[in-house]
Structures are given as C-alpha cells and as structure tokens.
Amino acid sequence: MEYITSHLGELAALVTAICWTATSMAFESAGKKVGSLSVNLIRLVMALVLLGIFTTITRGHFWPVDAGMHAWFWLSLSGLVGFVIGDLLLFQAFVVIGARVSMLIMALTPPLAALFGWLILGEQMTLINTFGMVLTILGIALVILGRPMKGKRLSFNFPLAGLLLAFGGAAGQALGLVLSKLGMGDLDAFMSTQIRVIAGIIGFVLVFFGWRKWGNVWTALKNKSAMGRIGIGAFFGPFLGVSFSLLAVKYTTTGIASTLMALTPVMIILPARYIFKEKITTKEVVGAFIAVAGVVVFFVF
Numbered sequence: 001m002e003y004i005t006s007h008l009g010e011l012a013a014l015v016t017a018i019c020w021t022a023t024s025m026a027f028e029s030a031g032k033k034v035g036s037l038s039v040n041l042i043r044l045v046m047a048l049v050l051l052g053i054f055t056t057i058t059r060g061h062f063w064p065v066d067a068g069m070h071a072w073f074w075l076s077l078s079g080l081v082g083f084v085i086g087d088l089l090l091f092q093a094f095v096v097i098g099a100r101v102s103m104l105i106m107a108l109t110p111p112l113a114a115l116f117g118w119l120i121l122g123e124q125m126t127l128i129n130t131f132g133m134v135l136t137i138l139g140i141a142l143v144i145l146g147r148p149m150k151g152k153r154l155s156f157n158f159p160l161a162g163l164l165l166a167f168g169g170a171a172g173q174a175l176g177l178v179l180s181k182l183g184m185g186d187l188d189a190f191m192s193t194q195i196r197v198i199a200g201i202i203g204f205v206l207v208f209f210g211w212r213k214w215g216n217v218w219t220a221l222k223n224k225s226a227m228g229r230i231g232i233g234a235f236f237g238p239f240l241g242v243s244f245s246l247l248a249v250k251y252t253t254t255g256i257a258s259t260l261m262a263l264t265p266v267m268i269i270l271p272a273r274y275i276f277k278e279k280i281t282t283k284e285v286v287g288a289f290i291a292v293a294g295v296v297v298f299f300v301f
Helices: 002-006 008-034 036-059 069-097 099-120 127-144 160-184 189-211 214-222 224-251 254-261 269-274 282-300
Strands: none
Touching (some): 008 036, 008 099, 008 254, 036 189, 036 214, 036 224, 069 099, 069 160, 099 127, 099 160, 099 282, 160 189, 160 224, 214 224, 254 282
16 A cells, blocks of 8 residues: 555556556547547547545535635636647547547647657756657657668658548647646646546537537447447546546656656557457557657656
C-alpha cells in the first residue's frame, strides 16, 4: 500500500496508457459502424453519467458545484479544444487509417504539449527536448512514409487525409492538456474531467445542430453492437483514461506521466495484430519504439 501511495502518479499514468489502448480500439470499431461524430457525442454522455455516479458516491453530489469560475473557464475551454476539436479529428482518423497508426501519431501529443506550454505558460524547452521531439517524428516517419514514387518526392503508406486528421487530434489533445493544467489547480481529477466532458457535450450538441446530423445519433442508438463498443470506450476513455491522466499529472512530474502515457503506440501493436488481424511490418514496430523512445528522451534526460 505504501508503494502504491508513493508512486500513485506513475501507476495512474500506466493505467492511462492501458485505457487509451482499449478505448482507441473500441472507438475504431464503433466509428466504422455508425460514424465517428455519433460516437463522440454518445461516449461523452455515457462518461458524464459514469462520472456523476462516481462523484455522487465520493463527494456527495452529481455535478461539480464546488468548482470556481477560474476552473470552469479553463477546464471548459480545455474540453472544447481537447474533446470537440481534438477528438473529432482523432476519431475520424480511427475510421480512415485505424487506431494503431492514429495512436502512433498521437505520440506527438507530449512534445506538442511541451511546445504549447512554452508558448502559453512560459515553460522552458532545452536542446535535448528538441532532440526528443525530432526522434519521435523520425519514428512516426519510418512508419508512415513509403518509397518515393515516380513524379512524387513523398509517398505515404496510409491516406494523407487520415494522417493529417490524427496530427490535428494530437495538437488538440496537447493544447487541451495545457489548458486543463491552467484550470485544474487543486481540484479533484474526476471533477475536473466532468467539467471538461460537460463542455465537450455542449460543443458537440452545437455541432450536431449546425450540421443537422441528429439522425445519425438515432441510428447509432439502435445499433446494439456499436453501442456496446461505445460503452466500453466511454468507460476506458473519458471516464477512466482522462481522469487517470489528470491524476498522473497531479501526483508526478509531467515528464514521467507523459512518458508512461505515451506507451500506447507500443501496447496497441499486439491487440491490433491478433484482434483486428492487421498486417504489421518489422519497420512499423521499430518505428513505434523509436517514437516512444523520443518521448522518453524528451522528458527524462
């Protein structure tokens, strides 16, 4: 028990990486069945219910009523950027290029978060930080770049649109993390997540009204197979995963937390191979390890 208490942040970060692995695969499967937009809204509503039940048990109220205006502002902004913009792009990337490659590109989230931290919070970036970022980019490039074709300088192993969607998702997640750090303070991690989820739901409701896509939601709700996968993804994603990620940042250094959370691209290789039956080359495995190594170098050295 003493070991768990003294390493709570590190364990929370490791649990987060496991959660990201499970939720990305669940949402990829659900998104291909009913569309990524419907999956985004439904999983946030499910997560809000789970979070509300949890905070009712632990704090005595369903809603985060004791959070101040400062927390509400920054965490809501974080929810809009991270969930609505970041996850909207990421979930569509799941559909286009799959969870494995999408999560590999998401390894850019920690370096991008540090970059945004430097721009917004004035946090320092060293030469070794820059080297770590370059190493991560090289690992990703090893996976996504193919042999040059005639008339083209660059060739991609995966659709360019999907790669750009995943990169947009990484940027949204990174900026959302920095904004949540501004707003969280001493707040409970699950309550902080609840505020972000509420803002995310409001954002997606506006998107659905603007795009007139409510019919997609009703169709998704009738699909029992997709709803089961969304339920699994909601439990491991915005409920457990996001909450444990905030818990990790709160109880350990950002570097250690980000390094452990960035293990997802490696963890997802075996499930992708044996559950989704994806063909994975040695080059892609090496690239994933190099990308994660870049995150380690970025934060540890």
